[in-house]
Amino acid sequence: MAETIEALERRIDELRVAVREAVLTGDQALASARRTELRQAEQAWEDALSSAAAAPQPQPTLAPTGTQGSLLPLREQVYEALSLLQVSAAPKLIATVHEAFFGSTFPTTRVTSLKRDEERSFRSAPFARPYYVCAALSADYLSPSRGLLAVSTWPMEKRVIGSLSPRVDFLTAAIRVADAIERIPIPPATARQLLARFAGNIPGAAQPSAIPDQVRPDVVRQAAEAELAVHEELDARIRKDAAERAMRQLSDAERLFGTKLGEPIDETGAAAG
Amino acid sequence: MNSDYLAGMRLDRLRGRALPVNHNARTISALAANPGCPRRSLMDAAGVDKQKIAAHVGYPAPFGQSVFAITRGNVFEARVKENGAAQLLTLLRDHLGLDVSEVGYTDLGDAGGNPSRELRHVRTRHGLIGQDHGPRTLFDHPLLRLRVGGRHAYLEPDLIALRLDGSFHVIEIKSFPVIDGQADPAKVAAAAIQSAVYVRALRDLIAEAGSDPGRVSHETILIAPKDFASQPVATSLDVRKQLGVLDRQLVRMTNVEDMLEPFPETLTFDLDPDEDGTPRRPPEELAAAISLVPANYAPECLATCELCFACRDEAAGSTGALGKSVREDLGGIDYNAQALALARGQLPSAERAEIAAQLLRAAQLREQLLGEEIQ
Numbered sequence: 001m002a003e004t005i006e007a008l009e010r011r012i013d014e015l016r017v018a019v020r021e022a023v024l025t026g027d028q029a030l031a032s033a034r035r036t037e038l039r040q041a042e043q044a045w046e047d048a049l050s051s052a053a054a055a056p057q058p059q060p061t062l063a064p065t066g067t068q069g070s071l072l073p074l075r076e077q078v079y080e081a082l083s084l085l086q087v088s089a090a091p092k093l094i095a096t097v098h099e100a101f102f103g104s105t106f107p108t109t110r111v112t113s114l115k116r117d118e119e120r121s122f123r124s125a126p127f128a129r130p131y132y133v134c135a136a137l138s139a140d141y142l143s144p145s146r147g148l149l150a151v152s153t154w155p156m157e158k159r160v161i162g163s164l165s166p167r168v169d170f171l172t173a174a175i176r177v178a179d180a181i182e183r184i185p186i187p188p189a190t191a192r193q194l195l196a197r198f199a200g201n202i203p204g205a206a207q208p209s210a211i212p213d214q215v216r217p218d219v220v221r222q223a224a225e226a227e228l229a230v231h232e233e234l235d236a237r238i239r240k241d242a243a244e245r246a247m248r249q250l251s252d253a254e255r256l257f258g259t260k261l262g263e264p265i266d267e268t269g270a271a272a273g
Numbered sequence: 274m275n276s277d278y279l280a281g282m283r284l285d286r287l288r289g290r291a292l293p294v295n296h297n298a299r300t301i302s303a304l305a306a307n308p309g310c311p312r313r314s315l316m317d318a319a320g321v322d323k324q325k326i327a328a329h330v331g332y333p334a335p336f337g338q339s340v341f342a343i344t345r346g347n348v349f350e351a352r353v354k355e356n357g358a359a360q361l362l363t364l365l366r367d368h369l370g371l372d373v374s375e376v377g378y379t380d381l382g383d384a385g386g387n388p389s390r391e392l393r394h395v396r397t398r399h400g401l402i403g404q405d406h407g408p409r410t411l412f413d414h415p416l417l418r419l420r421v422g423g424r425h426a427y428l429e430p431d432l433i434a435l436r437l438d439g440s441f442h443v444i445e446i447k448s449f450p451v452i453d454g455q456a457d458p459a460k461v462a463a464a465a466i467q468s469a470v471y472v473r474a475l476r477d478l479i480a481e482a483g484s485d486p487g488r489v490s491h492e493t494i495l496i497a498p499k500d501f502a503s504q505p506v507a508t509s510l511d512v513r514k515q516l517g518v519l520d521r522q523l524v525r526m527t528n529v530e531d532m533l534e535p536f537p538e539t540l541t542f543d544l545d546p547d548e549d550g551t552p553r554r555p556p557e558e559l560a561a562a563i564s565l566v567p568a569n570y571a572p573e574c575l576a577t578c579e580l581c582f583a584c585r586d587e588a589a590g591s592t593g594a595l596g597k598s599v600r601e602d603l604g605g606i607d608y609n610a611q612a613l614a615l616a617r618g619q620l621p622s623a624e625r626a627e628i629a630a631q632l633l634r635a636a637q638l639r640e641q642l643l644g645e646e647i648q
Contacts, residue, residue, distance in 0.1 A: 090355060138380075146380065163377035163407050166357025173356075201359040203366070203373070230373055238407045 005052060008045040015041055070104040074114055077106065078133050079151060085176050087169035088136035088150040088159065100191035101180055115149060119257045126252055134256040136161050139242035142250060144258030152256050156246055162238035164231045171224040171231075174198035174205070178217035178224075195220060202227065280424070280530050284319040287533075289543020293320025295390075296426035301419065301470050303577040310569040311532060313578055318422055318529050321542050323579040329544060329552045330560045332586065334579035346448035350431065353446055353496055353505050358411050358432070360505060361444075364496065365434065368507040372437060375410040382414025390427045394418050401433065401441075401475075402482040409435055417474035423528040430471040434494070441479070443471045443493040451497045451506055461495070461510070468493035469515035473523075491516065540565060572596050604628060616647055 015038040022031035070077055081098040082089060089097075091111035099105035118132045132152040135144035139162040150159045161169075177195050181187045196215045199205035205223035207214045246255055300317050316323055327334050353360050357378040365371045381397050388396075393416040400412060412433045418425045432444040445468050449460045472493060476486035491513045499506040542562060544552035563583070570588035572595070574581040588594040590610060592603050606612050606628060615621055616636040621629035636647055 092355065140379075146382070163379050163409050166378040167359075167362070167376035170356045170359055201356070201363045227373060231376060234408065 005045065005048045008041055008048060012038065012041045012045060070098075070102065074106060074110055075118065075133055077102065077104070078111060078114060078149065079131060082133070082149065082151050084180055085173045086158075087172045087176075088145070088148045088161070089169070089173065090147045091149065093173070094149065096190070096194055097177070100177075100188060100194045101184075111149070115257075119253070122256060123253055132256060134159070135258045137242070137246060137255075137258045139163075139165075139238055142242070142246055142254070142259050156243035156255065157236070157239045160239050160242040160246060162235055162242060164235040165239065168228065168231050168235045170198075171202065171228045174202060174224045175221050175228075178221045181217045199223075277424070280533065283533050283538065284424075284529070286538070286541055287315065288319040288321050289541050290546070291322060291325075291544065294322045295320065295429070296419075296421065297428060297467075301421055301426060301428070310574075310578075312563065312566045312568040312584070313580070314422065314526075315529075315532050315566055316542065316580075318424060318532070319542075325544060325552070326542055326559065326563070327579045327583055329554070330556050330563065330583055332580070332583035334581065342448070349448045349498060349503055349505070350446045352503065354413060354432075358413070361411065361432070361496065364505060364507040365494070368494065368509070369434070369436070369442070371410070374408065375437060377408045377410040378413065379409055379411070380413045381416065390416060394427065398478060398482065401435065401478065402484065411435075417471060417478060419470065419474040419477065421523065422526045422532070423530065428471060428474050430468075430475075431496075433475065439488055441475060441489045443468050443475065443489070444496060445471075445493065446496045446505075449497060450499070450501055451508065452500050456497065456508075464495055465493075465510045465512050466515050466519070468495070468510055469512040469519050472512060472516060473519055536565060570594055613647060 015034055018034040019031055019038060022028075022034055072080070077098055078094055080102055081094045084097055084101060085093070091108035094111060095105045095108055114133055115135060118134060121129070122132050122134075130153075134150055134152045136148040136150045137143065137160050138145050139160050142160075145161050148161065174195070177191070177198060181191050181195055184191070192215065195217065196206070199215045199220050202220065202223045204226065205215075205220045207216065207219065250259065296317060303313075313323075316326070324334055357376070362371065362376060366373075379400055381393065381400050397412070397415045397417065400409070401415065412435070413431075415430060415433050417428045417430065419428055420426075430443050431446045434442040434444055436442070445464055447460070447464055449457055472489055472491065476489045479488055480486040491511060493510045493512055495508045495510055496505050497508070498504065540562060542559065543554065544559070545554040546552055560583075563580075564587065568580070568584040568587065570581075570584040570591075570593060574584060578584075585594060590608055592607055592609060592612065593600045595609075603612055605625065606615070612632060615625065615629040616632040618633060619629075640646055
């Protein structure tokens, strides 16, 4: 019969003490037996917790295991990658970043359908989850930017896209990737290749010899920051204006997933035509 | 506008239930090149899917890209346009001397829901001409419009660039390789004609908005892969000559209302597809409908029109099927059999006396050279 969650927690504590004592007295057989029981109790605790959490959750989709598979659901892998980039990004970049820094990748088609699933989940139980993988909105029409994903917990300014934003976000992403590489003692080849692809399209970022291994994160960062200085003020102003309109005129769901009206929204919040 | 509306309805009926296939610059330039073919003119004006029609009557088109080629082209285009068109900006900074501040990227294909072509065109106009926007440089998926045969054809160039000085450049992305600075001349020529059509459409848009159409440069940009690696390169195309040819052809094109006039209102090329999209219309019935509208087959059709095999079969035995120059030389003789009969010495009618004499002489020369008579 199912023990209550608290009873399981007490049992887990007792078993941990038993394992400790068996190990310290050198009794390998007893330690091994108690460890097995401890594992079973912990699993039972997990199961009891899952069924106790009544919120409707869709089955987590496991990523296909590559050479090193991830056990996280796809939505969390996408969240990981976007959290590293800190800017909205297309599925292809998200998958590449995840492969480079988190050891596994996923087909971009699954990422595209994720946005749809997240919207459905939000609409059926708004704000039930701590975050949602959501859309980035075009500044002009506050419609979902085709092909871009963002995180719902980001401020609205980060989730709207003005005409300069794609370039600004590209340069920002390059800096974040450079930062991430510097944090790793031996960056994997995929990470270096990713940085090299950024560097190839930022003036002054690529070394003269342009061999992928020789792209230097600090050089890329400097070059990206230099160009960012040209665009960021104007971009920020455009985004601030669009964010204010979004907060004023859009519903909760529309702020995350954009408007579907297909008509331009004027200052009063009414759809034209 | 009433006749415009009525013509539109008749064209819809002609097409049947299928969604209209957009004109693209290739079909317009092909149409303009052979304006004397009522069958193709009418089908293109109605947006009929000629590929499907040809297949259903038993003459599937010989060309059209393989799925592999189409995919490769799409992948190349996607890479050039990703990340705010980062690769394209790198190329244009070098090729056009873009200022570092010229990085704006606006996707005009982006819209909530599924916008109509009219709405997308309005947004394109607003995006390109409107004054109230922030900094704009690159426009992705613009939807232009061109008046062809009295109707609007919607066209989608790959990109349009707007410079700080107010000038526009049409940008086309192709996936045929540019090897050592050289590319397949036929493909480059086709790209140039296509770009000229977009320049014409964009100039019309600018002029309608009250601005100077000369702002649209006659220098268009071609983006293609260098060698067989997929690194893109930019090339300039001067399309003034193509613009001149196109403008002359467009002026000469027949109005759609006049084209429709000879045919019954009930004429349709509908395929009557079932739920899976399989055509149910009896092929003989469809073939009969097609043959009601005369064609003007020439060998050039083999490179430009999906119905070519069907029309070639129909035209077999006609001198026109052998090409424009042959037909001109034989002036007034429509069928090969007639020409051969005259060459064998059949007595001609009065108006054919001269050509008959020439054919007879040609047959004699041939016999001398080859030592055999005409069969």
